[in-house]
Amino acid sequence: MKKVLFSFCFLLVLLVGSSLGLEAQPAQKLVNVVVSPDRTDWKYKQKEEVTFTVQVFRNENLLKDVVVDYEVGPEYFPVKKEADVLLKNGKITLKGSMNEPGFLRCKVIAKVDGRNYEGMATVAVDEEKIRPTTADPKDFDSFWKQAIEDARKTSLDPKMVLMPERCTSTQNVYHVSFQNERPRSRMYGILVVPKKEGVYPAILQVPGAGIRPYNGMNLGDDVITLEIGIHGIPVNMPQEVYNNLASGALNGYPGINKNDRDAHYYKRVYLGCVRAVDFIFSLPEFDGSTVGVTGGSQGGALSIVTAGLDSRIKFLAAFYPALCDYAGYLHLRAGGWPHYYRNAKPGPNEVETLAYFDVVNFARRVNAPGWYSWGYNDVTCPPTSMYSAYNVIPGAKELHLYLETGHWTYPEQNAAWFQWLKEMYK
Structure with missing residues (x-):
């Protein structure tokens, strides 16, 4: 009985979420661009350096010789941008920092077989001071x-x-x-x-x-x-x-x-x-x-x-x-x-x-x-x-x-x- 009740409530949550205008979790793509900050809580202080590890996967393995564009900086205001960067082993490390409270974003677009695949990570910088x-x-x-x-x-x-x-x-x-x-x-x-x-x-x-x-x-x-x-x-x-x-x-x-x-x-x-x-x-x-x-x-x-x-x-x-x-x-x-x-x-x-x-x-x-x-x-x-x-x-x-x-x-x-x-x- 408890399992039936849980299933009903879970279905109800999904239906209500839809009526709230909440978007569904995006579907998995053929190529997965993973951007990982070097802290698990994604939280930093002003002027601290943030290290982003970028990995591009296909079939759960790193994709060799993949070409990417990337940008690093505050949301909508990137301070570093590079295009057509070749990742021989499907991996790269990027760094950035901020001098004021806000959010630092690393966005990467992998270009594979004529398609673009995006990944990003956005970390908090003294967010409680915003x-x-x-x-x-x-x-x-x-x-x-x-x-x-x-x-x-x-x-x-x-x-x-x-x-x-x-x-x-x-x-x-x-x-x-x-x-x-x-x-x-x-x-x-x-x-x-x-x-x-x-x-x-x-x-x-x-x-x-x-x-x-x-x-x-x-x-x-x-x-x-x-x-x-x-x-x-x-x-x-x-x-x-x-x-x-x-x-x-x-x-x-x-x-x-x-x-x-x-x-x-x-x-x-x-x-x-x-x-x-x-x-x-x-x-x-x-x-x-x-x-x-x-x-x-x-x-x-x-x-x-x-x-x-x-x-x-x-x-x-x-x-x-x-x-x-x-x-x-x-x-x-x-x-x-x-x-x-x-x-x-x-x-x-x-x-x-x-x-x-x-x-x-x-x-x-x-x-x-x-x-x-x-x-x-x-x-x-x-x-x-x-x-x-x-x-x-x-x-x-x-x-x-x-x-x-x-x-x-x-x-x-x-x-x-x-x-x-x-x-x-x-």
């Missing part, structure tokens, strides 16, 4: 306090439509919507409610980036879950509709009005997360107190934002949060997704506006206990950007590192997340 480069606006709190008060002048006007095809013997599943920051601006989601009479804790799931339908998050029969979309459109339409929006009206949505704090796209998104908590509190099946928030990437960011804005959040779990420390690139270090300034200079009032939406400034205000998890090889949400937020969180926090991961998770990582959530709402 601090945000984005300014904390003096009126940050008053701006968001007023925005939430103004949004709540609009009634929730909740609508719930039962989805019989998704219901189970123990759960009711609804397609729901409620008004957000102004009349007829609605948020949509999938609500899962236990059928058994009683009151329950609740989890708000906030989404990763993109435009797509949602299936809802099923964590079991002892908790309410609400999975929301952020774009103000139903979340149960055909995939073609979302594809068209992604290529059309919502293309590049993170950059919409990024020079106007009252019109920036993420303002209604952040307010919609708070309104989602309002909606949860309106449910008769909710226990009136125990509510957490979780998500990955953009959803990791929104988890921190929601906890920073709403003191009703009792706990949060965030995978590799995006939207952290946009201004990093202006200080010659990696900034967070969507990398506004990686390849472009800021326009008038952009830096000032985006400070009101940067996750680091919500992180400064998170007092709820949190579970966080990421890896050092993430190129979508660079670890420098994530640590800039994590290091300023005042609340209780625990960081679960899976060093070699990029913007993806291991099943064991998802299982740890699932277990922590269960412990928090039990």
